Amino acid sequence: MSGLVQQIHDAVHGQTQPTVTVLSSLLAVEDALGYIPKEAVEFVAGFSNSTVNNVWAVASFYPNFRFEPPAEHLVEVCWGASCHLVGAMGVFKAVLDASGMADEGDTPDKRLTVRFNTCLGACSQAPVMSMDHHLAGRVNPELAAKNVANLLAQDGHAS
Amino acid sequence: MPPSFLEIGLEAARRWHELTAGERPWIRIGTALCGEAAGANAVVAAVESALESQGVSAEVSQVGCLGLCFAEPLLDVMLPSGHRVFYGNVNPENVAEIIATHVLGGTPVTAMALGYITDPDSDAPVPDGIPDLNQHPMRIWENRIALRNAGNIDPLDIYQYVANGGYQALHKSLTNLTPAGTLDEVKSSGLRGRGGAAFPTAVKWGFLAGNPAPEKYVLCNCEEGDPGAFNDKNILESDPNTLLEGVIIAGYATGASKGYIFIRHGHDGPIERCRAAVRQAQELGLLGENIMGSNFSYDVEIALTGDSYVAGEETALMEVIEGKRAMPRFRPPFPAAVGLFGKPTNINNVKTLSYVPEIISRGGEWFAGIGHDTSTGTAILCLSGALNYTGMVEVPLGINLKDVIYEAAGGIKDGKALKFLQTGGPLGGVLGADNIDVVLDFEVLRAAGAIVGSGGIIAADESTCVVDLTRSLIAFCQYESCGKCFPCRMGMSHLLEVLERICDLEGTDEDLTLMRSIGENMQAGSLCGHGQLGFNPVSSALRYFRPEFETHIVERKCPTGICTMPRFSPALSRR
Numbered sequence: 001m002s003g004l005v006q007q008i009h010d011a012v013h014g015q016t017q018p019t020v021t022v023l024s025s026l027l028a029v030e031d032a033l034g035y036i037p038k039e040a041v042e043f044v045a046g047f048s049n050s051t052v053n054n055v056w057a058v059a060s061f062y063p064n065f066r067f068e069p070p071a072e073h074l075v076e077v078c079w080g081a082s083c084h085l086v087g088a089m090g091v092f093k094a095v096l097d098a099s100g101m102a103d104e105g106d107t108p109d110k111r112l113t114v115r116f117n118t119c120l121g122a123c124s125q126a127p128v129m130s131m132d133h134h135l136a137g138r139v140n141p142e143l144a145a146k147n148v149a150n151l152l153a154q155d156g157h158a159s
Numbered sequence: 160m161p162p163s164f165l166e167i168g169l170e171a172a173r174r175w176h177e178l179t180a181g182e183r184p185w186i187r188i189g190t191a192l193c194g195e196a197a198g199a200n201a202v203v204a205a206v207e208s209a210l211e212s213q214g215v216s217a218e219v220s221q222v223g224c225l226g227l228c229f230a231e232p233l234l235d236v237m238l239p240s241g242h243r244v245f246y247g248n249v250n251p252e253n254v255a256e257i258i259a260t261h262v263l264g265g266t267p268v269t270a271m272a273l274g275y276i277t278d279p280d281s282d283a284p285v286p287d288g289i290p291d292l293n294q295h296p297m298r299i300w301e302n303r304i305a306l307r308n309a310g311n312i313d314p315l316d317i318y319q320y321v322a323n324g325g326y327q328a329l330h331k332s333l334t335n336l337t338p339a340g341t342l343d344e345v346k347s348s349g350l351r352g353r354g355g356a357a358f359p360t361a362v363k364w365g366f367l368a369g370n371p372a373p374e375k376y377v378l379c380n381c382e383e384g385d386p387g388a389f390n391d392k393n394i395l396e397s398d399p400n401t402l403l404e405g406v407i408i409a410g411y412a413t414g415a416s417k418g419y420i421f422i423r424h425g426h427d428g429p430i431e432r433c434r435a436a437v438r439q440a441q442e443l444g445l446l447g448e449n450i451m452g453s454n455f456s457y458d459v460e461i462a463l464t465g466d467s468y469v470a471g472e473e474t475a476l477m478e479v480i481e482g483k484r485a486m487p488r489f490r491p492p493f494p495a496a497v498g499l500f501g502k503p504t505n506i507n508n509v510k511t512l513s514y515v516p517e518i519i520s521r522g523g524e525w526f527a528g529i530g531h532d533t534s535t536g537t538a539i540l541c542l543s544g545a546l547n548y549t550g551m552v553e554v555p556l557g558i559n560l561k562d563v564i565y566e567a568a569g570g571i572k573d574g575k576a577l578k579f580l581q582t583g584g585p586l587g588g589v590l591g592a593d594n595i596d597v598v599l600d601f602e603v604l605r606a607a608g609a610i611v612g613s614g615g616i617i618a619a620d621e622s623t624c625v626v627d628l629t630r631s632l633i634a635f636c637q638y639e640s641c642g643k644c645f646p647c648r649m650g651m652s653h654l655l656e657v658l659e660r661i662c663d664l665e666g667t668d669e670d671l672t673l674m675r676s677i678g679e680n681m682q683a684g685s686l687c688g689h690g691q692l693g694f695n696p697v698s699s700a701l702r703y704f705r706p707e708f709e710t711h712i713v714e715r716k717c718p719t720g721i722c723t724m725p726r727f728s729p730a731l732s733r734r
Contacts, residue, residue: 018460019419021482027424027463048482061484061641062465064425079729080386081581082543084631085619092727104729116729118468118635119386121426122196123543123615124228124550133427137196 007032008040012047022048022058026065034070071106071113073151075131080119082126087140091127094141098148111152161444164330164451167321175322179280180240184217184262187235189310191224191396192389192428197231205251209258217262223397225310227297228550230273236261241283245292247273297548300567302529302537305513306553309397314432317439320400326445328519329404332411333453341412342368345515347523349535354380354508355612357601366495367413367505375415376499378506379406381422382464382471385584387615390539390551391509395429399436403459405512408519410457413505418459421476434461468639472687473506486643487687510539531557534600538611544618545572560595564618575620579703583612585632586692588699589625608699624721625704626711630658632696634728640689647690650681654697662722666712
């Protein structure tokens with residue numbers, strides 16, 4: 001078994017909740033690897049007595065799944081209505097400018113992914129962004145740019 | 160053998176006494192999602208390091224949210240047998256002074272204190288020169304039922320919940336009430352669903368109770384994808400046992416064999432705190448076989464969904480638990496007949512179930528005495544946007560929306576004027592500033608073109624553009640359309656195209672009529688609420704702000720200039 005398939009095997013078999021499904025297995029793989037490699041689609045299909053077609057149908061439906069290895073860091077900017085009304089567009093522009101991007105996605109050097117999030121769940125602290133899943137509220141364009149710079153100054157995860 | 164409920168209660172009382180009247184001060188910091196976003200994690204670290212460097216022994220708990228999100232990070236210090244003193248907008252730099260002066264020195268830092276809350280068991284004098292926090296505008300309108308413990312107890316410690324009356328309602332149901340008697344209490348309370356539809360809960364439970372199948376499910380919906388609403392996640396983070404007790408009682412009343420609590424993957428705080436509650440309840444025998452020595456056996460599992468707004472629709476939710484794409488099913492058959500894994504199923508929102516323990520403890524009549532007409536009980540409102548006091552309040556239904564905005568939420572920030580409120584989530588509607596003199600009541604608000612929905616209220620000031628907000632809401636609805644029904648899938652895309660044209664100041668005279676026609680088709684031809692209600696943001700905006708749309712179209716001008724600024728929409732869409 002290759003290292004990658006072993007990791008997928010461990011993630012899928014490591015689920016402890018009673019109800020194990022195609023989706024729960026995909027979420028377990030994403031938690032372990034940060035993405036869904038094509039080997040995982042095949043593995044989950046076999047494990048769930050399903051088909052590659054069906055597993056791909058589920059995986060491709062949910063935008064939290066990505067299908068290539070993650071960048072070192074992830075910045076999300078909330079575009080829910082609360083954040084939108086108090087300046088999320090300006091925050092998003094600042095984040096893009098600070099990361100040298102024109103729109104959401106990965107930087108070419110894979111140091112950073114920039115993403116919209118439909119709601120980060122802290123509306124009372126709008127506008128909200130998150131750096132590697134750590135929330136920061138009441139941000140403005142200057143703070144947002146600083147947050148991105150601070151993140152890029154850190155070492156990434158082991159890759 | 161798990162301990163008896165009496166033994167659990169005695170242990171809980173012993174621990175609570177030690178915590179509140181023992182030797183050590185008790186420091187509480189709110190670290191729900193709102194607290195985290197305000198920087199509470201850094202405050203926790205600063206508190207722990209200050210205690211260590213100053214050689215002070217104190218109990219430190221990470222609690223949920225008191226509702227005063229605008230003042231977070233919120234640090235709450237209680238000396239042994241004393242009252243609680245709250246410090247607002249604390250940062251790591253001023254923690255050391257609070258620890259030195261208050262925790263070690265015994266004197267509150269008056270200048271930095273936001274307010275105090277008296278402890279009912281303390282006979283200490285109230286602190287001098289510090290306001291009573293219960294007189295804060297955000298708290299005086301409140302009647303906390305589902306949120307009674309929020310911000311007060313450690314959500315990771317089931318004993319603290321028990322010490323504050325927790326699981327008494329379950330005990331009462333199992334020992335004094337039959338399932339039918341439990342259902343009767345909920346019926347007399349007049350409780351209606353808080354997920355948006357406001358359907359009578361007892362009627363829904365009755366459908367499942369009347370089904371004799373041996374395997375039946377109760378599902379609790381905490382998908383909560385509504386931007387502007389965070390009360391479900393907040394309950395899970397602040398007091399997960401209130402919800403869990405409600406889920407167990409619902410199972411008893413309906414004869415269900417298992418419950419599921421359904422949360423969006425990635426919301427780690429709510430997931431972890433809820434998991435801890437389930438695990439501890441299992442350890443104490445409050446879940447499992449023969450609960451509290453009764454014939455009732457029941458377990459609860461936490462199920463996660465990927466990112467999908469439609470996953471919160473009740474039949475789509477069942478598809479997700481089965482591991483499929485979040486797409487609604489045809490009805491009939493209704494879930495109470497054929498639901499999760501083909502078994503009879505009942506689905507309720509987090510808030511709905513979180514009222515149940517107090518309804519059983521205090522009686523349905525008590526709950527029915529709160530509220531307005533057939534809208535009984537309280538509303539748990541999430542206040543966000545351009546308000547002085549953003550946060551979460553639990554207020555009796557029947558309160559005037561104007562009072563919520565100008566009194567409880569302290570009015571509009573920076574002295575600006577209110578332009579409109581957006582209520583009830585993206586499928587809700589907007590209310591013009593001149594039309595908010597209405598009482599909070601499910602029917603009244605619906606007649607005004609908005610809904611209570613899940614309780615989100617977003618305030619927009621005069622600098623915002625209503626056409627821009629409508630475009631953003633429809634962009635959300637388009638992004639989140641699951642794609643199953645073409646009227647919704649194509650209608651949302653088409654609506655967004657028209658709204659982007661209007662925002663680009665390139666709209667045509669026919670566009671408003673065109674949108675209405677698209678909206679009517681979506682409403683008539685979609686399977687679930689997403690498409691059926693998807694035109695609400697546009698129709699309610701047109702109802703109050705038609706001239707602003709016309710200015711964009713006819714004069715080719717955005718009065719606030721917002722539409723001429725850079726805007727971004729997600730590049731990803733559902734494949």
